[in-house]
Amino acid sequence: MKVSSVLCMKGGNGDTSYAANSILQHKTIMLTMPITEEAITSLYFNLNPCPASLKIADLGCSSGPNTLLVVSQLIKKICKIRRKTNKISSPEIQIYLNDLPGNDFNSVFKSLSSFNEGMRNEVGSDLFGNCFFNGVPGSFYDRLFPINSLHFVHSSYSLMWLSQVPDGIGGNKGNICCSRRSPKCVVKAYFKQFQKDFSVFLKCRSVELVAGGYMVLTIFGRKIVDPSCLIWELLGNTLQDMVSEGLIKEEKLHSFNVPLYTPSLDELKSIIENDGTFQIHRLETSSVNWNFNDNIISNSFLSNGTNKYEDEYDDDGYNLAKCMRSVAEPIILNHFGEEMIEKVFYRYKEKISDYMAKHTAKFINVSVTLSKRKRC
Ligand SMILES: C[S@@+](CC[C@H](N)C(=O)[O-])C[C@H]1O[C@@H](n2cnc3c(N)ncnc32)[C@H](O)[C@@H]1O
Numbered sequence: 001m002k003v004s005s006v007l008c009m010k011g012g013n014g015d016t017s018y019a020a021n022s023i024l025q026h027k028t029i030m031l032t033m034p035i036t037e038e039a040i041t042s043l044y045f046n047l048n049p050c051p052a053s054l055k056i057a058d059l060g061c062s063s064g065p066n067t068l069l070v071v072s073q074l075i076k077k078i079c080k081i082r083r084k085t086n087k088i089s090s091p092e093i094q095i096y097l098n099d100l101p102g103n104d105f106n107s108v109f110k111s112l113s114s115f116n117e118g119m120r121n122e123v124g125s126d127l128f129g130n131c132f133f134n135g136v137p138g139s140f141y142d143r144l145f146p147i148n149s150l151h152f153v154h155s156s157y158s159l160m161w162l163s164q165v166p167d168g169i170g171g172n173k174g175n176i177c178c179s180r181r182s183p184k185c186v187v188k189a190y191f192k193q194f195q196k197d198f199s200v201f202l203k204c205r206s207v208e209l210v211a212g213g214y215m216v217l218t219i220f221g222r223k224i225v226d227p228s229c230l231i232w233e234l235l236g237n238t239l240q241d242m243v244s245e246g247l248i249k250e251e252k253l254h255s256f257n258v259p260l261y262t263p264s265l266d267e268l269k270s271i272i273e274n275d276g277t278f279q280i281h282r283l284e285t286s287s288v289n290w291n292f293n294d295n296i297i298s299n300s301f302l303s304n305g306t307n308k309y310e311d312e313y314d315d316d317g318y319n320l321a322k323c324m325r326s327v328a329e330p331i332i333l334n335h336f337g338e339e340m341i342e343k344v345f346y347r348y349k350e351k352i353s354d355y356m357a358k359h360t361a362k363f364i365n366v367s368v369t370l371s372k373r374k375r376c
Contacts, residue, residue: 007100007161007259007331013064013107024323024363025157026066027288028218032367035282036070036154036216037077039369042281043152043214044081050091054078055150057096059140060158063104068115070154071095075119079127092129098136098144102330105135139163141200145208153205153215157365159198160220162259166193169257176236177258180228187227194261198271206277209372215278221366222262223285229262231290231324231363234355238348239336247343248336256335265366278370287362290320290352320356321349 044050056074061067075093097108112133120128138144140155141163166189175182178190205215222229239256242248265283272278325345332344355361 007102023319024288026069028286028363028365029066029069029156031286031288032156032216032218032365033073035284035367035369036073039214039216039281040074040077040152041081042371043212044078046212047151051151053092053094054152055094055096055145056152057098057136057145057150057154059098059144059153059155060161061097061099061103061108062158063099063107066156067097067108068111070156071097072115072119074152074154075128075131076123079123082127093131094134095131096134096136096145096150098138098140100139101137103137105137109133109135140204141197143204143207147207148210150205150209151213153209153213154217155215156218157220159201159217160260160262162190162193162261163197163200164193165257165259166190172257173254174236174240175233176239176253176256177229177232177260178227178262179233179236180226182228190261191227191267193259194263194267195271198263198268199275202272202275202277206275206372211372211374213372215370216367217370218365218367219268220262221268221285221364222264223364225264227262227264229260230355230361231320231352232258232260234351235324235328235344235348238344238351241347242340242343248340252336258331262364263366268366268368272368272370277373279373280368280370282367282369284367286365286367288365290356290361290363321345321352324348324352 047054056071058067058070078093097105099105116128116131119131136144140158166186168189169186171183172179172186175186178187209215239248239253243250243253265285269280269283272280325348329341329345333341336344
């Protein structure tokens with residue numbers, strides 16, 4: 001599987017699209033927003049001289065409401081600081097939205113004029129000022145920006161995706177990622193790939209960020225030593241059931257592996273320290289429940305302060321299954337074909353509901369705030 005040409009979230013705004021089913025990732029963005037706001041504030045006060053244009057990148061932006069959510073919060077924060085410090089007119093803001101080339105950038109670009117209008121109404125034209133948007137298609141495991149050109153990098157729920165399925169995982173039969181049944185060598189191979197990819201990521205960004213530039217990265221990770229990834233393991237079990245029922249050929253399942261690794265805090269820390277270019281300001285975990293209704297949704301989700309999702313998300317795994325479908329459908333479709341899609345996701349939903357009826361499960365987020373050392 002060539003990850004960069006296959007991986008994308010389901011585009012458009014339809015019922016099974018990522019745009020309509022990314023509430024979980026939304027919660028993570030809002031949960032970690034104080035960290036992001038703290039970092040942009042530190043950056044703003046530490047930049048000396050203040051640049052004419054502040055360059056901000058969101059890596060793995062996808063499409064849908066989350067794409068411009070971080071950007072809108074950052075702009076609001078910057079405007080607030082400007083108002084406080086009486087620096088109304090400067091700097092201009094340049095936003096770079098990055099994702100793989102298969103991402104639905106068109107939907108993002110189409111939403112920009114209403115976004116701009118909304119921002120102008122909310123913060124005022126004088127403060128919103130000049131804000132320029134750029135789409136940057138490409139892998140964040142490559143160089144994406146000119147040398148010393150970025151001031152702030154944000155990325156949420158993207159860096160657990162690897163650049164490739166690790167080599168040497170032929171023994172992972174019956175599993176599609178790191179699972180509790182995976183042999184040790186498979187787990188090692190997944191970690192090695194993550195280590196390599198995340199190091200490359202840091203190298204690229206260290207070239208592109210100005211000295212003192214900040215990064216806030218939130219990754220779907222884990223707290224425990226066991227590196228298995230339960231939500232994907234349940235998808236693997238679903239596919240294994242379909243093999244047992246003769247619906248999917250065994251070899252077809254064996255040749256399917258998901259390029260995803262959920263790192264722990266310690267793993268991230270050691271890779272960052274080995275790289276040596278960044279100073280760690282924060283390194284922490286947070287969590288979001290699988291049961292959407294258990295999570296308190298920030299009021300800032302809706303501009304009128306109401307929470308329309310309270311009733312809508314009272315469910316038994318139905319919404320999590322839809323969320324996972326919007327993430328996994330393109331790669332399942334690519335490997336197993338269109339005729340399998342409804343069958344796979346119907347069964348996957350049953351598996352998730354069954355698990356949630358017996359257990360309370362959470363997604364763990366690992367967040368890190370870094371700044372590029374002045375001399376490296
Ligand atoms: C789960 S989505 C998260 C999107 C958004 N940040 C959010 O929080 O809702 C992960 C995104 O990362 C993108 N992605 C994965 N690997 C990537 C890579 N190597 N370079 C750029 N984007 C990548 C995927 O295409 C996808 O849109």
